[in-house]
Amino acid sequence: MKSLEELKKLREESIKNLEMRNTEKNIRVVVGMATCGIAAGARPVLNTLVEEVAMRNLNDVQVAQTGCIGMCTLEPIVEIYEPDKEKVTYINVNSDKAKRIVAEHIVNGNIVREFTIGASDN
Amino acid sequence: MAIYRSHVLVCGGTGCTSSKSVLIKERFEEKIKEINLDKEIQVVLTGCFGLCEQGPIVIVYPEGTFYSKMSLDRVDEIVSEHLNKGRIVKKYVYHETDEDTEKVKALADIDFYKKQKRVALRNCGVINPENINEYIARDGYLALGKVLTEMTPEEVIKLVKDSGLKGRGGAGFSTGMKWSFAAPNKADQKYVICNADEGDPGAFMDRSVLEGDPHAVLEAMAISGYAIGATKGFIYVRAEYPIAVHRLEIAIEQAKDLGLLGKNLFGSDFDFDVEIRLGAGAFVCGEETALMQSIEGYRGMSRNKPPFPAVKGLWGKPTIINNVETLANVPQIIINGPEWFKSFGTEKSPGTKVFALGGKINNTGLVEVPMGTTLREVIYDIGGGCPNGRAFKAVQTGGPSGGCLVKDHLDTEIDYDNLTALGSMMGSGGMIVMDEDNCMVDIARFFLDFTVDESCGKCTPCREGTKRMLEILDKISEGKGTMEDLDRLENLAQTIKDTALCGLGQTAPNPVLSTIRYFKDEYLAHIVDKTCPAGVCKKLLKYNITADCKGCTKCARICPVGAITGKVKELHVIDQNKCIKCGACMDACSFHAIIRK
Numbered sequence: 165m166k167s168l169e170e171l172k173k174l175r176e177e178s179i180k181n182l183e184m185r186n187t188e189k190n191i192r193v194v195v196g197m198a199t200c201g202i203a204a205g206a207r208p209v210l211n212t213l214v215e216e217v218a219m220r221n222l223n224d225v226q227v228a229q230t231g232c233i234g235m236c237t238l239e240p241i242v243e244i245y246e247p248d249k250e251k252v253t254y255i256n257v258n259s260d261k262a263k264r265i266v267a268e269h270i271v272n273g274n275i276v277r278e279f280t281i282g283a284s285d286n
Numbered sequence: 287m288a289i290y291r292s293h294v295l296v297c298g299g300t301g302c303t304s305s306k307s308v309l310i311k312e313r314f315e316e317k318i319k320e321i322n323l324d325k326e327i328q329v330v331l332t333g334c335f336g337l338c339e340q341g342p343i344v345i346v347y348p349e350g351t352f353y354s355k356m357s358l359d360r361v362d363e364i365v366s367e368h369l370n371k372g373r374i375v376k377k378y379v380y381h382e383t384d385e386d387t388e389k390v391k392a393l394a395d396i397d398f399y400k401k402q403k404r405v406a407l408r409n410c411g412v413i414n415p416e417n418i419n420e421y422i423a424r425d426g427y428l429a430l431g432k433v434l435t436e437m438t439p440e441e442v443i444k445l446v447k448d449s450g451l452k453g454r455g456g457a458g459f460s461t462g463m464k465w466s467f468a469a470p471n472k473a474d475q476k477y478v479i480c481n482a483d484e485g486d487p488g489a490f491m492d493r494s495v496l497e498g499d500p501h502a503v504l505e506a507m508a509i510s511g512y513a514i515g516a517t518k519g520f521i522y523v524r525a526e527y528p529i530a531v532h533r534l535e536i537a538i539e540q541a542k543d544l545g546l547l548g549k550n551l552f553g554s555d556f557d558f559d560v561e562i563r564l565g566a567g568a569f570v571c572g573e574e575t576a577l578m579q580s581i582e583g584y585r586g587m588s589r590n591k592p593p594f595p596a597v598k599g600l601w602g603k604p605t606i607i608n609n610v611e612t613l614a615n616v617p618q619i620i621i622n623g624p625e626w627f628k629s630f631g632t633e634k635s636p637g638t639k640v641f642a643l644g645g646k647i648n649n650t651g652l653v654e655v656p657m658g659t660t661l662r663e664v665i666y667d668i669g670g671g672c673p674n675g676r677a678f679k680a681v682q683t684g685g686p687s688g689g690c691l692v693k694d695h696l697d698t699e700i701d702y703d704n705l706t707a708l709g710s711m712m713g714s715g716g717m718i719v720m721d722e723d724n725c726m727v728d729i730a731r732f733f734l735d736f737t738v739d740e741s742c743g744k745c746t747p748c749r750e751g752t753k754r755m756l757e758i759l760d761k762i763s764e765g766k767g768t769m770e771d772l773d774r775l776e777n778l779a780q781t782i783k784d785t786a787l788c789g790l791g792q793t794a795p796n797p798v799l800s801t802i803r804y805f806k807d808e809y810l811a812h813i814v815d816k817t818c819p820a821g822v823c824k825k826l827l828k829y830n831i832t833a834d835c836k837g838c839t840k841c842a843r844i845c846p847v848g849a850i851t852g853k854v855k856e857l858h859v860i861d862q863n864k865c866i867k868c869g870a871c872m873d874a875c876s877f878h879a880i881i882r883k
Contacts, residue, residue, distance in 0.1 A: 165545040166553045168431040171422065174544075178423035181328075184293045185412060187350035187392060197372035211326060214291040226348045227291065229372030 180218050189226040191270065192245040193217070198232035204239035205258060212259040213242070216266040225270060238281065244269060253281040290328040292369060293347040294318075296356075297411065299334030299497050300490070300529055301651075306358075307331075307342035313358050314344075317365040327369055333410035333498015337398050338651040340380055345393070345411070352393050354380040397670070398649055401663055403630055405638045406454075406614040407654045410498030415533050418540040421501040427546050429620035430505050433512055434552040442513040443469060446616065449624035450636040454491075455481055455572070455609030456687065456713045457789070458635075458702040461616075464606055467596035468514040471604040476516035478507050479600065479607040482523035482530070483577060485569040486685030487736060488644040489716030492610035494652050495640075496523065496530035499614065500537035504547065506613035508558045509620065514606055519560040522577050524567045534562055569686075569740035573788045574607045576742060587742045588788035609714070611640055631657030635701035645682075645718040646672045655700075662696040665719060676721035680804070684713025686733040686740075687793035689800025690726070709800045711793070725822035726805040727812055731759045733797040741790065748791030751782040755798060762809065764825040765816040772809060776802060821882050824867045831858050834879035841871035841880065 165171055195201070195210040213227045233241050238255035242265065245251055252275055254265055261279050268274045277283055296302075296311040314329045335343045340354035346364075351374050353364065360378050367373045382396045393399060404410075413420035421427070433442050447462025468476065480503055484492040496503060507519040523531055538560055541547040549557045563581045570576045571586040578600045580586040599605025615637060619627045628636040635657040641664060644650055648670030655664060665671065665681060672678050680690040689710035691698070698704050702712050720729060734756045743749045758775050761767045779795030786792045802809060811819050818826040831841070837855040842848075849865045852858030860871070872880040 165427070165431075165551065168428075168435050168552060171427055171431050171552075174419070175422050175425070175428070178419040180289065182413070182420060182423045184290065185295070185347045185350075187348065195372070197370070199371065202371070207326075210291055215289055218289040228348045229292075231371060231373035 180221075183218070183223055186223075187226070189224050190247050191222075191225045193225060193227045193270070194230045194243045194245065195227070196231070196233040196239055196241040196243075197229040198236075200232055200236035201239045201241065204236075206240035208259050209240045209242065209257050209262050212262040213266065216263055217270075220266070220271065222266075222270060235281075254279045255281050288325070290326060291348075292327045294327060294329045294369070295332045295345040295347070295411065296329065297333075297335050297341060297343045298331035298415075298529070299338070299410075299494055300527075301334065301338035302341040302343060303529060305342050307356070310342055310344065310356050310358060310361055313361040314365065317362055318369065321365070321370055323369060330414045331416070332413060333415050334407075334494040334652055335411035336402075336407070336494075336652040336654075337380075337649060339649050349374065350393055352380045352396075353378050398651075398653075398668055401659065401668055402654050403638050403656050404654050405618055405627075405630070406495060406502075406611050406640055407498065407652070408618070409502065410494060410652075413499070415498055415500055416536050418501060418537070418544060418546075421499070425621060426501050426617075427505050429617035430508050430512075430546070431552050433509050433620060434554045434556055439469060439513045439515065442509065442620070445624055446513070446619060449619045449627040450634075451612065451615055451619060451627065452635060452637075452702065453609055454611035454615075454639065454714065456684065456711065458712055461608060461612055464596065464608070465510060465513050467594065468516075468604045468606045471597060473603050475518065475601075475603050476511075476514055477600045477603055477605040478510045478514065478516045478519045479574075479577065479581070479605060480507055480519065480521040480523075480610060480613055481572060481574065481577060481607050482521055482527070482610045483565050483572040484524070484527075484610075484714060485567070485572050485740070486687075486714055486716045487733075488642060488718050489685060489714055490642045491640040491652065491715045493527050493530050495610050495614050496527070497533055500530075500533045501541065502614045502617055503534075503610055504537055504541055504560055506608075506616035507560060508547065508551065509616055510606060510608060510613070511558045512556050514604070516604075516606075517557045517559065519558065520563050520581055520600070521560060522563050522565055522571070522581055525564040526567050531562060531564065538562070568742070569736070570742040570788070570790050573790055575788065577607065578605065585742075587744045588790070590787065611715070632699065632701045634703055639700065639712070639715060641715045641717045643669050643717050643719070646676065646721040646724070647719040648673050657701045658699040660697050660699055661691060664700070664717070665696070669719070672719065672721040676723060678719065679722050679724060680720045680726065680729075682710075682718040682720065682729065682733075682797070683716070684711040684793075684796070685716045685718075686736045687711060687789065687796055688713045689796045690720070690729070690804060692804045709796070709803055711796070723820055723822070725763075725818050725820035726801040726808045727759065727763050727818070728820075728822045730798045730801040731756070731763055734759060734794065737790065737794040741794075745785075745787035745791060747782045747786040748788075748794065751778055751786070752791070752794050754778060755782070755795065759798070762812050763818070763823040765812065765823075767809075767813040769813060772802070772813065817883070827867045828862065828883050829860050829865060829867065829869070829872060830881055830883065831860060832879050832881055833857065834877050836877055836879070838876070840874050840876070844870050844874045846870065 242254045344353040452458040576586040576588040595605045842850040
């Protein structure tokens with residue numbers, strides 16, 4: 165170790181892995197991962213979300229899995245919980261949609277209406 | 287670096303390891319691999335979570351789910367349900383986190399953790415102690431970097447002094463002052479020593495820090511080395527802490543590989559190296575002069591002070607000796623500043639203190655609270671009180687050097703001065719809780735028996751004096767004591783306190799003095815009434831069979847010495863001359879017809 169900068173660089177690299185163990189986060193992204201979700205392809209969606217959140221250093225976002233949400237035909241389902249806002253439910257999500265949800269909804273704060281459960285009703 | 291979507295943290299402290307947590311970790315890895323999730327889920331062995339009573343403990347992130355009392359077959363279910371399908375297995379979750387059916391309670395909100403403030407233990411149970419990167423991610427070695435690139439040794443000493451940090455090993459001497467005594471002494475070589483010879487019965491604070499966060503201790507040693515001008519450090523740790531030793535070895539190796547120990551640290555001209563020295567587990571080697579003797583290869587015996595180690599220490603060179611927990615606070619103080627440290631605790635005793643809760647308490651384990659927290663908060667709010675509804679009687683702090691505190695003291699704020707004023711001491715942080723079933727004469731006897739064994743034998747007051755005290759206590763517990771014995775005991779205790787060579791002898795009479803002070807009635811019961819009110823001292827016990835006896839003969843058959851006689855369906859009798867007071871009959875009786883008095 166030759167300088168403080170070198171240490172700080174190593175710290176930045178190492179910190180990403182530890183972010184997972186911080187439970188005090190405001191935004192929760194939840195993926196339905198019951199048998200129905202897994203069969204519909206929820207696993208790559210979950211992993212994409214985890215990677216995107218880590219890549220963009222979104223330290224306030226927790227990506228977690230949950231059991232069956234109850235609408236198996238609409239899986240993979242992703243729900244986003246933000247404080248003081250209504251829950252947003254995305255349906256039929258795939259990896260590409262997941263990337264857009266992270267970029268548009270979580271980073272820029274614009275709900276991707278076309279992927280939401282509300283859009284499918286209309 | 288690979289990103290995992292979930293982390294499974296398994297406690298790898300000595301407590302959970304003894305209940306097979308290492309096998310649990312392996313089972314997790316095996317099962318996770320079976321369903322091809324090993325690239326997505328990371329399994330990590332960490333340091334102690336503190337709630338040892340509920341071990342083995344497993345925490346699953348990102349949710350922070352707290353699984354307690356884990357076993358191998360539970361692993362399979364958690365892997366297939368929680369890790370694979372996202373359904374938390376509620377029946378295995380620590381009961382308190384599960385009371386609210388809607389949401390699993392966050393770890394920080396449960397009673398055991400709510401009142402705690404983790405400074406020395408901040409990384410225990412959070413990081414993998416065998417991975418230096420995880421320590422670095424938690425600001426590790428930042429304090430060392432800051433000190434070496436931005437501060438002079440004098441500034442470091444001043445900062446530590448300003449923080450008011452006191453030695454956590456027992457005596458509570460100002461750490462900054464200690465460093466300032468060694469700094470100006472000129473010598474071709476100086477040393478820093480980490481005292482990890484934790485010997486109090488029931489204490490495991492230092493062990494847990496070393497097991498859970500070994501790098502914090504190494505970093506602090508390097509900082510103290512820079513402050514006093516020492517380039518060499520020794521960690522004196524007992525060989526009976528194999529996990530701590532193993533993790534320290536790994537930590538030293540990793541720090542050397544990254545150039546965080548060795549030559550020209552952070553591009554400065556400061557070199558620092560650490561070596562481990564194993565002790566054989568003698569209590570006296572926790573005393574600093576004996577400890578240095580032991581490192582030098584001699585038999586561990588204490589010597590007179592002065593000269594103090596800061597002047598003439600290891601191999602006659604200026605040396606400072608700091609306790610593990612003291613050191614674990616140092617990097618945090620450097621990074622956050624003395625004012626931050628003083629924001630916890632009391633004015634005279636800033637910061638936090640780690641306690642090892644043991645004895646008759648529900649939540650056996652490791653807790654860290656701000657100084658000034660009351661005993662009641664530690665024993666009841668965090669520790670959960672005495673098990674089986676028994677009444678609290680006393681708590682022993684400071685181990686064999688300390689004393690007991692009783693019911694009336696429960697609202698005392700814990701700090702160095704308050705505990706000393708009550709005739710006990712802070713000590714290193716062991717807290718042994720006793721309930722109404724404990725006999726205080728027996729407790730005093732237990733601790734004294736320990737010090738008699740552990741006395742190094744160099745000075746007469748300690749070698750002979752404690753032995754004589756023990757003989758008197760034995761006499762009292764056998765019902766042969768007299769009132770003169772009690773006076774003699776107190777007299778002898780005072781003489782030993784005044785004349786013994788080192789801390790071991792000077793404090794050895796404390797448990798006796800404090801139990802006499804607070805529980806004189808129990809001593810009198812043993813001496814005058816020849817009874818042991820708690821029913822512990824065997825020689826004073828009497829087992830009798832009451833009229834409830836149905837004559838089933840079970841007790842007579844179970845008695846190992848054939849002391850019970852009686853015919854079937856008739857009242858049985860115990861021959862007091864034959865009875866060895868083992869209590870087997872009482873345990874065997876189905877009719878509660880045998881009583882102990």
